[in-house]
Amino acid sequence: MINPIRVLQIGLGDIGLAITQILAERESYELVNAADIDPALAGSDLGQLVGLPGDREIPVHGSISEALSNTQADVAVLTTSSGMEDITPQVLELVESGLPVVSTCEELVYPWRANPDLSQRIDNTARERSVAVLSTGVNPGFLMDFLPVVLTRVARRVDAVVVERVQDAGTRREAFQRKVGAGLTVRQFEERVASGGFGHVGLTASIELLAAGLGWQLDEATETIEPVIAEQPQRTEFITVESGQVTGVYQVGKGIKGGKEVITLIFRAVAGEPEPYDRVRIEGSPVLESTFPGGVHGDVATGAITANAIPLVMQSPPGLRTMADLWPGCLGSGG
Amino acid sequence: MINPIRVLQIGLGDIGLAITQILAERESYELVNAADIDPALAGSDLGQLVGLPGDREIPVHGSISEALSNTQADVAVLTTSSGMEDITPQVLELVESGLPVVSTCEELVYPWRANPDLSQRIDNTARERSVAVLSTGVNPGFLMDFLPVVLTRVARRVDAVVVERVQDAGTRREAFQRKVGAGLTVRQFEERVASGGFGHVGLTASIELLAAGLGWQLDEATETIEPVIAEQPQRTEFITVESGQVTGVYQVGKGIKGGKEVITLIFRAVAGEPEPYDRVRIEGSPVLESTFPGGVHGDVATGAITANAIPLVMQSPPGLRTMADLWPGCLGSGG
Numbered sequence: 001m002i003n004p005i006r007v008l009q010i011g012l013g014d015i016g017l018a019i020t021q022i023l024a025e026r027e028s029y030e031l032v033n034a035a036d037i038d039p040a041l042a043g044s045d046l047g048q049l050v051g052l053p054g055d056r057e058i059p060v061h062g063s064i065s066e067a068l069s070n071t072q073a074d075v076a077v078l079t080t081s082s083g084m085e086d087i088t089p090q091v092l093e094l095v096e097s098g099l100p101v102v103s104t105c106e107e108l109v110y111p112w113r114a115n116p117d118l119s120q121r122i123d124n125t126a127r128e129r130s131v132a133v134l135s136t137g138v139n140p141g142f143l144m145d146f147l148p149v150v151l152t153r154v155a156r157r158v159d160a161v162v163v164e165r166v167q168d169a170g171t172r173r174e175a176f177q178r179k180v181g182a183g184l185t186v187r188q189f190e191e192r193v194a195s196g197g198f199g200h201v202g203l204t205a206s207i208e209l210l211a212a213g214l215g216w217q218l219d220e221a222t223e224t225i226e227p228v229i230a231e232q233p234q235r236t237e238f239i240t241v242e243s244g245q246v247t248g249v250y251q252v253g254k255g256i257k258g259g260k261e262v263i264t265l266i267f268r269a270v271a272g273e274p275e276p277y278d279r280v281r282i283e284g285s286p287v288l289e290s291t292f293p294g295g296v297h298g299d300v301a302t303g304a305i306t307a308n309a310i311p312l313v314m315q316s317p318p319g320l321r322t323m324a325d326l327w328p329g330c331l332g333s334g335g
Numbered sequence: 336m337i338n339p340i341r342v343l344q345i346g347l348g349d350i351g352l353a354i355t356q357i358l359a360e361r362e363s364y365e366l367v368n369a370a371d372i373d374p375a376l377a378g379s380d381l382g383q384l385v386g387l388p389g390d391r392e393i394p395v396h397g398s399i400s401e402a403l404s405n406t407q408a409d410v411a412v413l414t415t416s417s418g419m420e421d422i423t424p425q426v427l428e429l430v431e432s433g434l435p436v437v438s439t440c441e442e443l444v445y446p447w448r449a450n451p452d453l454s455q456r457i458d459n460t461a462r463e464r465s466v467a468v469l470s471t472g473v474n475p476g477f478l479m480d481f482l483p484v485v486l487t488r489v490a491r492r493v494d495a496v497v498v499e500r501v502q503d504a505g506t507r508r509e510a511f512q513r514k515v516g517a518g519l520t521v522r523q524f525e526e527r528v529a530s531g532g533f534g535h536v537g538l539t540a541s542i543e544l545l546a547a548g549l550g551w552q553l554d555e556a557t558e559t560i561e562p563v564i565a566e567q568p569q570r571t572e573f574i575t576v577e578s579g580q581v582t583g584v585y586q587v588g589k590g591i592k593g594g595k596e597v598i599t600l601i602f603r604a605v606a607g608e609p610e611p612y613d614r615v616r617i618e619g620s621p622v623l624e625s626t627f628p629g630g631v632h633g634d635v636a637t638g639a640i641t642a643n644a645i646p647l648v649m650q651s652p653p654g655l656r657t658m659a660d661l662w663p664g665c666l667g668s669g670g
Contacts, residue, residue, distance in 0.1 A: 022491050138489055150485050153643050154473055154636035156357050286632040290625045297621040301489035308488050 004030040005310060008073035008099065009046070010064055010090065011080035012036040014173060015104050015137075017050050018303035019077055024052045026307070033071035035061040037080075064090060068097050075310055078103040082201040084115040091122050091133055100131040102313050104306055106202035108135035110145075110209035110322050113221070123320035132316035136309050136323055138301035139165060140202035140209060144265050146323045148280050149213035151288050160283040161210060162264045167295055169248050170271035174238040176298075180249040180269040181227055183239040189227045189246045199225050200267045203253030207263050211255055212324040218263075219256045226250045234272040247271045339365040340645060343408035343434065344381070345399055345425065346415035347371040349508060350439050350472075352385050353638035354412055359387045361642070368406035370396040372415075399425060403432050410645055413438040417536040419450040426457050426468055435466040437648050439641055441537035443470035445480075445544035445657050448556070458655035467651035471644050471658055473636035474500060475537035475544060479600050481658045483615050484548035486623050495618040496545060497599045502630055504583050505606035509573040511633075515584040515604040516562055518574040524562040524581045534560050535602045538588030542598050546590055547659040553598075554591045561585045569607045582606045 007029055009020050016036075023029040034046045042062035047054065061067040076094045078101050081087045087105040094101050111119045126133050135141065144163040152158045169180050180199060181189045192198040207221040230247035233240070241247045248270030255263030276295045282288040313321070342364055344355050351371075358364040369381045377397035382389065396402040411429045413436050416422045422440040429436050446454045461468050470476065479498040487493045504515045515534060516524045527533040542556040565582035568575070576582045583605030590598030611630040617623040648656070 025492075142489055147485065150482065154477055154631060154640045156635050156639045156642075157360075286635050288627065288631060289629075290627050292623065292625050294624075296489060296623060300491050300621050304491045305489045307491075 002028070004028055005314065006030050006032045006072065006074045007310070008032060008067060008071055008076045009034040010036075010067065010076055010078045010094070012038070012041055012046070012049070012060065013079060014175060014299060015302055016077070016079040018299050019079065019306050020046060020050055021052070022303045022307045024050070029307070029310070031058050032073050033061070033067050034058060035064055035067035037062065064093050068093075073099060075100050075102065075314055077306065077310070078105065079306075080105075082106045082197065084108060084111050084118050088118045088122060092125055095122070095125050095129050095131055095133060098129055098131065100313050100316075101133045102306055102309050103133070103135040104137045104302055105135050106137065106140055107205055108133075109137065109140040109202065109205040110212065110324070111205070111320075112322075113208050114204055119320055127319045130318045132313050132318050132321050134309060134313045134316070134321045134323070136305050137202075138296055138298055138305060139200075140206040141323055142301070142305055143278055143280075143296055144203075144206040145209040145213065148210055148282065149324070151280060151282055151290060152214060155282055155288060156285045158214060158282055158284040160260075160262045160264070161214075162266075162281040162283065164266045164277070164279045165268070165295065166266075166273060166276050166278070167269040167298070168271070168273040168276045169269040170234065170236040170273070172298070176269075177236060177239050177271060181246040182234070182236070182248055182271040183241050184227075184246045186227055186229070186246060193225055199249045199251055200269065203251060203265050203267060206265055207253050207255040209322055209324055210263055211257075212322065216255075216257055216262065219259070221253065221255050223251065223253045228268070228270050236271050239271065241271055248273070337363070339363055340649065341365050341367045341407065341409045342645070343367060343402060343406055343411045344369040345371075345402065345411055345413045345429070347373070347376055347381070347384070347395065348414060349510060349634060350637055351412070351414040353634050354414065354641050355381060355385055356387070357638045357642045359385070364642070364645070366393050367408050368396070368402050369393060370399055370402035372397065399428050403428070408434060410435045410437065410649055412641065412645070413440065414641075415440075417441045417532065419443060419446050419453050423453045423457060427460055430457070430460050430464050430466055430468060433464055433466065435648050435651075436468045437641055437644050438468070438470040439472045439637055440470050441472070441475055442540055443468075444472065444475040444537060444540040445547065445659070446540070446655075447657075448543050449539055454655055462654045465653045467648050467653050467656050469644060469648045469651070469656045469658070471640050472537075473631055473633055473640060474535075475541040476658055477636070477640055478613055478615075478631055479538075479541040480544040480548065483545055483617065484659070486615060486617055486625060487549060490617055490623060491620045493549065493617060493619040495595075495597045495599070496549075497601075497616040497618065499601045499612070499614045500603070500630065501601075501608060501611050501613070502604040502633070503606070503608040503611045504604045505569065505571040505608070507633070511604075512571060512574050512606060516581040517569070517571070517583055517606040518576050519562075519581040521562055521564070521581060528560055534584045534586055535604065538586060538600050538602060541600055542588050542590040544657055544659055545598055546592075547657065551590075551592055551597065554594070556588065556590050558586065558588045563603070563605045571606050574606065576606055583608070
């Protein structure tokens with residue numbers, strides 16, 4: 001029996017808890033410690049918190065430093081923030097203590113163009129400490145970037161990539177419904193957009209990751225966000241939307257190369273969307289189109305790909321890695 | 336400007352010619368030499384044969400040894416045979432001359448269980464000569480094995496994998512239509528099956544590759560083949576099928592683990608199939624289903640994935656590799 005991989009879980013929001021449940025199901029992992037900034041959680045027991053079987057205590061600390069000083073872990077899973085500014089000091093603290101890091105931070109999935117200085121700092125520190133850092137998730141990290149790159153492996157010529165993710169926000173958790181603006185007025189929606197971090201975060205990261213995987217040098221990557229207005233009242237388990245209010249979000253990311261739109265990513269999440277789906281379309285020769293009826297479940301898939309990435313990150317060459325390092329070029333990529 | 340990769344093309348059947356056309360389109364490759372056992376081709380010029388631009392001569396030799404003694408190549412592309420018995424001496428000859436090999440031999444895609452001795456010989460020789468050998472293609476090599484493994488990366492739990500490939504043989508090349516039995520009587524079909532190598536070759540390789548990628552130990556892998564009978568006359572560009580004759584093939588591959596059918600691969604290719612498609616379904620949590628309406632074009636996709644694999648094989652750790660080495664586990668897999 002190989003010793004299980006000892007995991008330190010930092011961040012106990014919805015995604016963090018989803019990951020801990022998956023890790024607890026698998027004999028190859030052992031949750032040893034956790035941290036969250038929520039004062040209500042500090043001092044509690046993670047096993048009780050998420051209803052894990054067994055009676056071994058998994059203490060929840062109030063900070064990363066406290067968790068680090070109380071544990072011997074092999075890897076840290078970091079699910080605290082979507083943004084590079086917030087996540088960088090946390091990544092550095094973990095890496096400096098010698099731990100490889102697997103994160104779900106959306107901007108960290110491909111931060112090299114949008115945040116080159118922070119990326120370089122993380123990369124340098126990770127190389128010094130001989131550990132790898134990777135951020136992943138279903139989106140960004142898989143559906144709009146990694147999976148399309150995999151599909152292009154059977155294409156003779158790739159002219160453009162179009163990905164649509166159309167979700168029924170009404171069946172998702174409340175935080176997701178609020179994140180896409182369901183129940184806001186148009187004015188409130190615009191204020192939330194102006195204050196930042198609203199809607200789906202990660203279209204730019206997906207564009208950059210996809211371009212890196214295809215070996216494309218883009219002129220630019222752009223993102224737009226618009227409200228979807230309810231024509232009829234909608235009611236979910238958590239939220240009531242009147243006609244004329246916002247019922248969801250419509251976001252478009254574009255990658256431009258040689259003046260042409262070669263990457264188009266469409267993210268639409270609306271309460272009451274009748275037919276959710278995900279679709280990847282490779283324009284070129286041959287045209288390749290793959291549709292997921294119903295779509296890929298966001299939280300479960302993000303938890304799963306993060307858990308599945310842990311052994312890869314632990315064996316990876318050191319530094320700040322991205323999913324584009326996995327394929328193509330992963331064979332002999334410097335290991 | 337990086338020097339182009341010099342390619343020796345062995346085998347000038349439909350797939351071999353498709354690959355040479357893709358390689359000729361790309362500046363990163365240079366076709367330097369070719370060989371085929373067809374005496375009608377020996378002494379001809381590959382560029383003229385496939386209508387490549389430019390007037391540089393690419394001689395076609397009658398044997399591998401003749402081609403090897405007349406060229407300086409960096410890699411060999413081997414598209415001569417579907418079976419391990421036939422391909423092994425050819426692989427060994429190329430590897431012994433120091434060339435990495437990318438093949439489309441169906442049984443070589445995952446030969447370890449079905450042909451352990453031949454696999455070990457190829458692996459030993461490749462390691463001695465410090466080169467890698469990989470066989471790939473759209474099927475086996477991608478659609479029924481590699482792609483499902485990639486999709487399971489976002490699954491919390493995988494119970495079973497079901498892949499369907501339903502093709503309209505009537506729109507394919509004549510050799511493919513004949514390979515699936517269109518226009519035969521049922522008796523002729525059964526005779527062809529009994530003599531071997533008939534229908535789609537590679538279901539077992541796909542089952543073994545998929546199981547390896549998932550880390551599953553199978554009890555057994557099985558294959559069945561049945562004729563599909565025409566209820567109405569069919570006419571393709573090449574073949575006429577009367578009512579009651581065979582119009583195509585229905586093949587099923589199964590992988591059994593712990594007494595349960597955990598892998599089901601369905602290959603159906605029929606002249607006049609009205610709605611061709613490919614579909615991958617992962618049973619588990621969550622259920623993941625991906626459909627390619629119209630299906631992935633076989634010959635173009637096989638040519639493309641083979642061409643795209645060349646740089647990976649050239650950088651790969653030496654030995655007999657499979658597509659399962661690429662993901663998961665490719666990060667730091669010994670490169």
